[in-house]
Amino acid sequence: MKPAARILLASVALLTPFGATVVHAQATETAQTAATESQRLAALFAADDEASLTRNPLNALFRGDMRYADRFGDMITDAYFDNERSAAQANLEGLKTIDRDRLNATDKIAYDVFKQVQTDALKGLSKDIMDLTVVRPLNHFFGYHTFYPTFASGQGAAPFKTVEDYDNNLKRHKEFILLMDRSIDRFRQGMASGVFETKMTISNVVDQLNTQLAQKTEESPYYGPVLMFPESFNDADKARLTSEYGGIIVIGLYPANARLRDFLHDSYLPLAREQVGLSAMKGGEALYQxxxxxxxxxxxxxxxxxxxxxxxxxxxxxxxxxxxxxxxxxxxxxxxxxxxxxxxxxxxxxxxxxxxxxxxxxxxxxxxxxxxxxxxxxxxxxxxxxxxxxxxxxxxxxxxxxxxxxxxxxxxxxxxxxxxxxxxxxxxxxxxxxxxxxxxxxxxxxxxxxxxxxxxxxxxxxxxxxxxxxxxxxxxxxxxxxxxxxxxxxxxxxxxxxxxxxxxxxxxxxxxxxxxxxxxxxxxxxxxxxxxxxxxxxxxxxxxxxxxxxxxxxxxIMRLKDRAKKELGSEFDVREFHNQVLNTGALPLTVLEKKIDDWIAASK
Structure with a gap:
């Protein structure tokens, strides 16, 4: 600080000692309130996340959180969707109790993103949209029937380090089998309402299921964990797990795939739509928008x-x-x-x-x-x-x-x-x-x-x-x-x-x-x-x-980069630009643009 500035500040302090104390007290109160709002926002986020993990146990497992590792989840039941909808509504109500203006810059971004995520979730869970989506639970590019074999193979996200890991996988198998049967029920619901997947996508699903069913038990991805037992496992555990893994493939997983394959091939495929675009599906134009x-x-x-x-x-x-x-x-x-x-x-x-x-x-x-x-x-x-x-x-x-x-x-x-x-x-x-x-x-x-x-x-x-x-x-x-x-x-x-x-x-x-x-x-x-x-x-x-x-x-992103280069000139640092884009996670594009504009203004 320059000497002249020190003299000026000293003069102000002598003239307004009481006023300075008031300003300091107000600043302290503001900071404390902001901290309180930030803490309440963080508590809302934490509570929502914990509740979400209980409803979506695979998300926890992907993070390395093993508390719910014995569960697969009931992702396509009415109860599941009702719980997701109630959670989004409660989260939006919780946001209303928090004063956004008293949050710091990062927390404002978090507030805005969370609000948009919850609002979008409710749109997707509305009856008009669900009537067009839930009744098409899988196709050849999106479905648990192709995700799960790799996930459970010992080469995916599920860990296989302990006997408990292996037993958890068997428990998840049972819930996955249930989900495959529930998928058939959802397809039937669509058949009744006139909302169908395409012949092309369903034919591909049938081919995918046939490919899996053609594999011998010992060649199936589901058998993979048996081929990679940790050395610490004793012979009794190895024998039991080998028997149970082979057994659930033969009497559980493969029959579930066969039931889905047979239903799709025999009952659904003849009625599926020829036209591949959503504009040819009942309600498809609104769904595409x-x-x-x-x-x-x-x-x-x-x-x-x-x-x-x-x-x-x-x-x-x-x-x-x-x-x-x-x-x-x-x-x-x-x-x-x-x-x-x-x-x-x-x-x-x-x-x-x-x-x-x-x-x-x-x-x-x-x-x-x-x-x-x-x-x-x-x-x-x-x-x-x-x-x-x-x-x-x-x-x-x-x-x-x-x-x-x-x-x-x-x-x-x-x-x-x-x-x-x-x-x-x-x-x-x-x-x-x-x-x-x-x-x-x-x-x-x-x-x-x-x-x-x-x-x-x-x-x-x-x-x-x-x-x-x-x-x-x-x-x-x-x-x-x-x-x-x-x-x-x-x-x-x-x-x-x-x-x-x-x-x-x-x-x-x-x-x-x-x-x-x-x-x-x-x-x-x-x-x-x-x-x-x-x-x-x-x-x-x-x-x-x-x-x-x-x-x-x-x-x-390229438009925002060009804007930052133009505004900052020689002060532009591409490494810091990338840091700004990445360091707050995946933002909606409108929120990202506001963040980069604020960064440019602050950098000037």
């Missing part, structure tokens, strides 16, 4: 998204043309796509070589990542292919989160199914998206931040989560990973995929596009192989609007 707003966290319309997609496809096509000229290819862009699909030099030679390729990319990213980030996740990242029993219907890659304490690593899965149809130029960008710094950084950094309330550590919305992952792909340029023109073309191809999603998803669900029309559009505008394009389109059919989130979220 609801899903768009939920997925993007913005009040967007299908037509506007469709037109944005067409614009982005045109822009990215120009970039592809430039790279085609750079590598000296003389034909059309369509011919170049065919070249990329069929050139043996651009195809993996084996599952092992594909795996090693991703290992090598991971090392390059690790060497450059500190140029972009101040804080790195504590949790390690594991790289592995999908298991063969599920790879046919999986995307090109995905991420499974680890535990907050890092005891179970995050996992980047890549798809090695039908190797001749796969190409190598997109490998770097896929790793950046699904692995580091994409989903692994975003999810791990949030859940490792114990200062955040649980719903911000472990929750999220698709636009932020997938928007961040797509934005992460662009960091390959700044980290020097796209010097090779084919890898650069690969990242344009992946960006093109997300742009085409805006066109195709809205085309299918609001404009009556057929499955074949959507596949042809994707093949015409990218170098995707037909296997990948088909899997993508069938994914959009199965989970409407989810694919819109990537581009909408990424464009928002």
């Amino acid at each position: 609801y899903l768009i707003e939920q997925t993007t966290t913005l009040p967007l319309k299908a037509d506007d998204i469709h037109n944005l997609g067409l614009s982005e496809v045109a822009r990215i096509s120009s970039g592809m043309e430039a790279i085609k000229k750079e590598v000296g290819f003389k034909g059309t862009l369509g011919a170049f796509f065919e070249h990329l699909r069929n050139d043996p030099k651009l195809k993996p030679t084996s599952r092992a070589s594909l795996t090693q390729g991703y290992y090598d990319i991971g090392k390059k990213v690790d060497a450059a990542i500190s140029t972009q980030f101040k804080y790195l996740p504590k949790a390690p990242l594991e790289i592995k292919p999908y298991e063969e029993f599920r790879e046919k219907y999986e995307a090109g890659g995905s991420y499974q989160q680890g535990t907050p304490d890092g005891s179970r690593p995050g996992t980047f899965y890549f798809n090695a199914y039908d190797l001749p149809s796969r190409t190598t130029p997109g490998m770097t960008t896929l790793y950046l998206h699904e692995g580091a710094p994409g989903h692994h950084f975003q999810i791990s950094i949030a859940q490792e931040n114990e200062k955040l309330p649980a719903f911000m550590r472990f929750g999220g919305n698709t636009a932020y989560v997938e928007g961040w992952a797509l934005y992460s792909e662009t960091l390959g340029y700044e980290m020097g990973l796209f010097k090779d023109p084919y890898q650069r073309f690969g990242t344009l191809s992946d960006e093109m995929l997300r742009a085409m999603r805006l066109v195709v998803d809205t085309g299918i669900h609001s404009k009556g596009w057929t499955r074949e029309q959507a596949i042809e559009y994707m093949l015409a505008n990218s170098d995707m192989g037909k296997t990948d394009a088909t899997a993508e389109v069938e994914r959009y059919i199965a989970i409407p609007s989810q694919a819109l989130a990537y581009k909408i979220g990424a464009l928002t």
Whole structure:
């Protein structure tokens, strides 16, 4: 502090000693009130989280919380939905008792996010929406029938370190069997009301169940834990568990899958709808608008998204043309796509070589990542292919989160199914998206931040989560990973995929596009192989609007980054920008924009 300032303050103190005391007392009272409001807000969050874990025991297990590990949950019963609805209503009432104006900046963000999460939950639990969703409890891309085998295999999130872990898994099996039978009841409810899944998605589910049922007991993922007993187990425990694990597969799990398969094939499939878009389903138009707003966290319309997609496809096509000229290819862009699909030099030679390729990319990213980030996740990242029993219907890659304490690593899965149809130029960008710094950084950094309330550590919305992952792909340029023109073309191809999603998803669900029309559009505008394009389109059919989130979220983050660069000039620090985006978890895009604007103003 300068001498002149010290004299000025001394003069003020002499003139107004009593006033200074009053101001100090008021400031202290304000701080105490703020602390009280923050404490009450934290207590509301904590109470909600604890109650939610009892209703959703698998969420606790994914965090490494074993208190409810012997339960699977009753996720599709009326009682479950009633409890979820009552909880959201009570939480909103609780928020009304807290003075938001007296909260600090971070708690205001938490308040706003929590309010939006609870409000959105109530919308999804309204009768109008549930009549269209609950009666379609699973399809080939979304369902416990494909999630649970990996989860319970010894290679998923469920731990198998103690005899109690093994016994808990057997108890979860029984509840899973019950859920499969309840799924049949929900499908029947939809049949009675005239709300159906598509023939395509249900045919795929039947194929998935047939694949699982064709496996011998000892080859089933459910038998996996028996093949990895810890050395500390005694012979009696091993013998008992081996018998019980084999027995429940034969008399419990497989019959449940067979009941579901037979019902879907014999009773449901003949009545399922031919048209793949929601616009052809009873109530589908209103449901799609609801899903768009939920997925993007913005009040967007299908037509506007469709037109944005067409614009982005045109822009990215120009970039592809430039790279085609750079590598000296003389034909059309369509011919170049065919070249990329069929050139043996651009195809993996084996599952092992594909795996090693991703290992090598991971090392390059690790060497450059500190140029972009101040804080790195504590949790390690594991790289592995999908298991063969599920790879046919999986995307090109995905991420499974680890535990907050890092005891179970995050996992980047890549798809090695039908190797001749796969190409190598997109490998770097896929790793950046699904692995580091994409989903692994975003999810791990949030859940490792114990200062955040649980719903911000472990929750999220698709636009932020997938928007961040797509934005992460662009960091390959700044980290020097796209010097090779084919890898650069690969990242344009992946960006093109997300742009085409805006066109195709809205085309299918609001404009009556057929499955074949959507596949042809994707093949015409990218170098995707037909296997990948088909899997993508069938994914959009199965989970409407989810694919819109990537581009909408990424464009928002990039727009905010450009704004920060312009406003802060030489003071802009990309590492701090990324910290601001990530350090409060997955925010609705409107809340994220307000946060970044406040950060820019404070940084000035």
